[in-house]
Amino acid sequence: MKIKSMVKYLMNDFIKGYLGFAGAILLVIHLGMILAVATDGDGMLGGMEFSTIIFMLIIGIISYRENISMSIQNGVSRKTYFISEAIAFVLFALTGSCVDTLYCVLGNAYESIIDGFIYDSTFEQLFMSNGEVPGLTDYLKEFVMQFSFEFMALSVGLLIGAVVYRLNKVMKFVIPAAIYIFGFIVIPFVDYALFDLFITRKLASFMNFVGESFSHMSVTMTIGGLVLLAVSYLFIRRVQIADRK
Amino acid sequence: MNCIEVRGVTKDYKNTRALNNINLTFEENKIYGLLGRNGAGKSTLLKIISNRIFSNSGSVTVDGENAMENDKALSKIYLMSESNLYPPKLKIKKAFKWTKEFYPDFDVEYANRLAKEFGLNVNKNTRSLSTGYNSIFKIIIALSVNAPYVFLDEPVLGLDANHRDLFYRCLIEKYAENPFCCVISTHLIEEVSTVIEDVVIIKNGEVIRNQTRDSLLETGFTISGAAGAVDEFIKGREVIGTDSIGGLKTAYVLGKVDKNEVPDGLEVSAMDLQKLFVQLTNS
Numbered sequence: 001m002k003i004k005s006m007v008k009y010l011m012n013d014f015i016k017g018y019l020g021f022a023g024a025i026l027l028v029i030h031l032g033m034i035l036a037v038a039t040d041g042d043g044m045l046g047g048m049e050f051s052t053i054i055f056m057l058i059i060g061i062i063s064y065r066e067n068i069s070m071s072i073q074n075g076v077s078r079k080t081y082f083i084s085e086a087i088a089f090v091l092f093a094l095t096g097s098c099v100d101t102l103y104c105v106l107g108n109a110y111e112s113i114i115d116g117f118i119y120d121s122t123f124e125q126l127f128m129s130n131g132e133v134p135g136l137t138d139y140l141k142e143f144v145m146q147f148s149f150e151f152m153a154l155s156v157g158l159l160i161g162a163v164v165y166r167l168n169k170v171m172k173f174v175i176p177a178a179i180y181i182f183g184f185i186v187i188p189f190v191d192y193a194l195f196d197l198f199i200t201r202k203l204a205s206f207m208n209f210v211g212e213s214f215s216h217m218s219v220t221m222t223i224g225g226l227v228l229l230a231v232s233y234l235f236i237r238r239v240q241i242a243d244r245k
Numbered sequence: 246m247n248c249i250e251v252r253g254v255t256k257d258y259k260n261t262r263a264l265n266n267i268n269l270t271f272e273e274n275k276i277y278g279l280l281g282r283n284g285a286g287k288s289t290l291l292k293i294i295s296n297r298i299f300s301n302s303g304s305v306t307v308d309g310e311n312a313m314e315n316d317k318a319l320s321k322i323y324l325m326s327e328s329n330l331y332p333p334k335l336k337i338k339k340a341f342k343w344t345k346e347f348y349p350d351f352d353v354e355y356a357n358r359l360a361k362e363f364g365l366n367v368n369k370n371t372r373s374l375s376t377g378y379n380s381i382f383k384i385i386i387a388l389s390v391n392a393p394y395v396f397l398d399e400p401v402l403g404l405d406a407n408h409r410d411l412f413y414r415c416l417i418e419k420y421a422e423n424p425f426c427c428v429i430s431t432h433l434i435e436e437v438s439t440v441i442e443d444v445v446i447i448k449n450g451e452v453i454r455n456q457t458r459d460s461l462l463e464t465g466f467t468i469s470g471a472a473g474a475v476d477e478f479i480k481g482r483e484v485i486g487t488d489s490i491g492g493l494k495t496a497y498v499l500g501k502v503d504k505n506e507v508p509d510g511l512e513v514s515a516m517d518l519q520k521l522f523v524q525l526t527n528s
Contacts (some may be wrong), residue, residue, distance in 0.1 A: 002316045002320070002347065004348045005347050008346065009343055009346065013332075017473040023406075066332040066333075069330040069331075069332075070297065070330060070332055070343075072295075072297055072330065073324075073331065074344065074347035074348070075295075075316070075319035075320045075321075075322060075323070075347060075392075076316065076319070076342070076347065077296065077314040077315065077316050077319060077346070078314060079314055080316050084373035144380035180363065238299060240297070240299065241292075241297040241298065241330065242327075243327070
């Protein structure tokens with residue numbers, strides 16, 4: 001019962017923000033098209049779905065503080081909040097990827113009727129050859145891939161939000177700095193000095209594997225999203241609710 | 246019997262013990278006053294009961310069920326805290342709507358009526374409210390929520406005298422109409438003393454008094470007069486505090502006194518709750 005109420009609340013909160021964002025993207029597509037027509041020249045629009053991924057990441061980060069507080073205020077346990085958030089994330093990602101796929105269909109429709117206007121989605125750029133017209137299967141793949149990316153972005157956002165919520169003012173600076181130093185200075189140096197770039201090579205081959213095909217990418221992103229979601233629960237399950245004046 | 250039972254609850258913040266082995270029972274359909282000085286541990290106790298924070302040890306049960314991370318038990322509790330946990334951009338009318346979603350017995354009509362009485366604009370968002378109206382907003386939800394256990398932490402914070410009076414009136418009316426367990430944590434003891442039935446006093450994280458208001462008031466008296474006569478009279482009695490001005494002295498004494506044994510020149514009077522509280526929690 002509380003899960004249903006919580007999901008309803010989260011969806012309502014999400015939709016309010018998403019409508020504005022989706023409207024803005026639609027406007028950009030039309031502006032690009034108008035510009036192509038007006039200038040009578042080459043106009044290319046591509047990778048618009050990436051902005052949705054960024055939007056989902058931000059939603060995941062900033063909504064955590066408000067939503068966990070609201071749920072606890074209304075007698076919802078942390079576990080129920082987490083389950084509701086996971087369900088809501090699936091629904092957010094489905095909504096986002098559905099709209100992105102529709103935009104892709106729209107962009108390609110404009111491309112076919114307006115000379116000089118080219119619309120390429122991320123999927124087309126990554127997995128289709130130049131000039132190839134996407135079919136129904138491609139749109140379905142686009143939808144699945146976009147879903148996996150958006151779900152992953154939401155999970156990353158929730159994890160960041162949940163971790164940051166638990167940190168005090170000092171640690172909010174120390175932890176990101178430590179991650180940066182370890183990730184971009186210490187580990188690469190150790191890898192170079194001691195392991196003859198073994199870690200870098202393994203990382204590169206993993207990235208190649210992920211980028212090899214649509215299925216590799218989608219499955220990796222979905223699994224990654226699920227893992228990060230599970231990790232974020234470790235930070236949520238015993239969180240103490242901070243006072244807010 | 247339905248009740249909230251707090252058993253052996255201890256809470257530490259780093260090196261400070263905020264609550265030390267608290268044992269309490271809040272019975273249904275009673276109004277409690279939870280009293281204590283600043284930092285005594287009142288808010289910490291309420292936050293533990295409502296699952297906002299966790300205790301280091303001990304348990305809280307609601308009608309026999311453990312309250313920790315238990316949706317069923319938590320749905321019977323509503324905590325109006327000093328801190329506002331509602332999203333800052335949430336409009337008040339939307340807050341009513343969502344509270345109804347989580348607490349199905351929430352009376353939206355009554356909440357709107359109270360908002361009108363208190364002069365609260367329901368189209369405003371929670372961020373734009375002044376301290377007083379922030380309290381009013383939370384009071385309205387607490388009074389309309391119809392949960393069996395309602396905890397009010399500093400409910401009249403920032404309220405003017407008229408609104409405080411209206412709040413106490415609404416609380417009594419609501420309680421008379423539909424009794425519920427209400428725990429009021431406040432510093433304004435005199436105001437709340439006529440409303441509460443039972444008193445819990447917390448000092449330095451420990452419960453030092455837990456009894457009915459009337460029985461608590463019967464335990465103390467004030468004796469005043471010439472310092473020497475007062476000193477003589479209070480010998481062997483449990484004195485919890487004294488005040489002296491010039492040659493006059495007032496002593497606050499626990500226990501009963503037979504007015505016939507009071508010497509001439511000394512005046513005996515009942516201690517009010519605030520005076521008793523001040524003396525019990527001094528030092």
